[in-house]
Amino acid sequence: MQYLQWIIKGLAMGAADVVPGVSGGTLAFILGVYERLLAAISSCNLLALKLLSRLQLAAFWRHIDGTFLLCLFGGVLVSIFSLAGVLTYMLEYRPIPLWALFCALILTALPPLLRSVRWSLWRLLLCGVGIAFALIIGMLTPRQLEPQSWMFFVAGAIAICAMILPGISGSFILLMSGMYAPVLAAVTGLQLNVLALFLLGCIVGLLSFSRLLNWLLRHYHDASLALLIGVVLGAFYRIWPWQLDQQLYLPWQYAAKAGDADSLMALLFALGGALIMLALLHMEKWLKPAAPSNPVADVKE
Template sequence: MSYLQWIIKGMAMGAADVVPGVSGGTLAFILGIYERLLNAISAVDLQAVKLLGQGRFKALWRHIDGTFLLCLLTGILCSIFSLASVISWLLEHRPVPVWAFFNGLILTALPVLLTAVNWSIRRAVLFLLGAFFALGISMLAAVELQPANWMFFVAGAVAICAMILPGISGSFILLLLGMYAPVILAIRELQFGVLLLFAAGCIIGLLSFTHFLKWLLQRCHDATLALLTGVVVGAMYRLWPWQDGSLMYSPASYARRFGQDDLLLASACFVAAIAVMLALLNLEKLLGKAPEKPISL
């Protein structure tokens, strides 16, 4: 049953990654698989290359925690390719319920994140620094451009670094770079050449950045968790349901500006998100204990 749990958590990460302002890394952090994910990705190192050269494929698979990564990747790709068009349409035509849903997900999980840290004054300061950093990024304005092919490689490398960070949305970084719409279009139209360039950038960025994060967690674990938790909290600025670009509205002001506030539907989505997050946080109880204990926060 652990395989199914990992696939479901991967699907949650993939769904979050499609939405600008929400991070798949946030879901991994919340669901207790973040450190294991970093360890597995950073295991793609010289030792892995050596095992590959020696033809020791089983040892290589164990070294990189291959089954765990494969299950997560399966869930992520299933979500991205099945939900990209749907979520894009909703963000264009009915954005308020989408933002309300992800708001509910993160708020429900906040107590879990806050109690995972052994707090001190220094860690509280790091928490505030992380929150202000994420808030600053969230308030930046997006740009529009017609990208050259090489820009997909650069965008993949930059976005994946944000994507693996809890609280910083890879999709939102793509939006700031003017690359979100071109990447979504490439996914919709299956432009494999462009997608391969984007994937190559993601691989390079991911392998380099995860080693740095793993190093931080090994040397100052609780301080890093406090900083990352602050980033998650600060990034919630982008999750306010009644927004338009960088402008935030009250439901009543939003209704006057756009004709409807979707308050009832947003409330229903918020409640549904609470139920979904509680189910995700209790997957082990619902589906049975995993034979291998994941690395917890």
């Protein structure tokens, strides 16, 4: 059952990674696998290479937490390849319900996130820094370009760093740099040479940036969590459903300016998002096998 949980959480992360403005790292963070993910990625080091070169495969697999990574990233890849077309359609034709879904996902997870930190004035300030950082990233303007092959490697390295940072969307970084459409076209068109370059960039960026985050969480756990929670909160600026020209509106204000606020569909998607997140947050308890009864205790009774 533990493996199934990791796969499902990977599916949720992959769905978030496809949408510009939503981070798979955010889902990993609020679903409780973020620190283990960073630790597992950081363990892909010289010792891992040494174990692999000596063909000590079982020790290598345990060292990198291989089963966990396989299940999680397997779910991510399945989700990306299966949902890319659906989410692209939603982004083009029904963006407001899609953003409402992701807003509801994050809002539902905020209470347990906030309870995970022992708050102090210093940590509140760090949370404010995280909010400001996410707002600055969210205000950046996307651009268009004609990509060269090497750009896919660089885009992968930069996007994966954003992807594992809660609140900062790797997809949005791609959009801002003009690489989102080319990368999505490569995924849907199965352009393997382009995807190989992008994946190589992801691996290089992931192995380097994850070590920094893992070190911060090990040495400054609550301070790092406070900063990351701030980044998640600041990301709401980018994913708020009703906005025009980077101006945020309430649904009725948006309807007065743009005509249709798609409010009913947004409400349904938001309710669906809240239910999905509640299911994900309680999945471990639901899937946990029941403790076997004690026959000795039963006899005594």
